[in-house]
């Protein structure tokens with residue numbers, strides 16, 4: 260089996276289209292996690308005493324899942340960034356030649372530690388109910404897929420940054436050489452795009468999270484995840500962090 264060289268090139272438009280598609284994954288991820296209450300033992304080291312493992316049930320699930328996914332080749336794709344990159348086993352599958360669109364310095368950017376902390380300190384309490392229903396393994400699994408979706412979205416800033424750079428190198432180069440983070444941030448910001456994102460995710464949360472019934476008279480709409488929490492989450496965390504990744508990426512773009 261011989262693999263063709265992947266010639267796919269990202270553009271600002273195609274990168275934006277991917278971010279729009281990723282909204283679906285994130286919103287469904289929020290809905291899936293919100294099926295369970297907080298289930299705090301999932302995150303409490305004293306709940307688990309797993310032989311030969313130190314950490315919470317979530318740590319346990321994430322480390323082992325990332326290891327098996329690494330073997331299966333997940334992290335060969337530059338769109339994917341592991342939460343625990345230390346000691347991941349190598350891929351055992353043939354290496355697909357993903358297009359070398361990014362500058363090699365992109366591989367150094369991984370802000371998953373910050374995303375992890377943010378997720379548990381700020382995000383989870385915003386959209387899950389308090390309580391405990393014993394579904395700790397299921398809770399950890401939904402946390403991981405949501406964390407992966409959020410991480411992919413934020414690190415996609417690398418691709419957006421590169422696409423913007425290629426559209427206007429003469430605009431970006433002097434700011435990169437001057438290491439002017441503020442000016443870079445300003446140049447890559449499109450407020451009208453951000454406003455559309457925030458409005459669209461709210462609408463998607465309403466559409467995806469409504470009870471679908473065959474009866475005509477729907478009594479009192481309740482959503483599976485609060486649409487205004489979804490828009491707030493984007494506005495306050497996901498968009499700013501994506502832009503931080505864009506800036507970080509661009510600062511290293513000429514090295």
Ligand SMILES: C=C(O[C@@H]1C=C(C(=O)O)C=C[C@H]1O)C(=O)O
Pocket residue numbers: 275278419447448449450452453456497498499501502
């Ligand atoms: C991702 C982009 O860069 C910035 C970040 C955005 C986002 O995270 O959704 C939207 C607009 C820009 O301010 C973009 O231009 O599409």
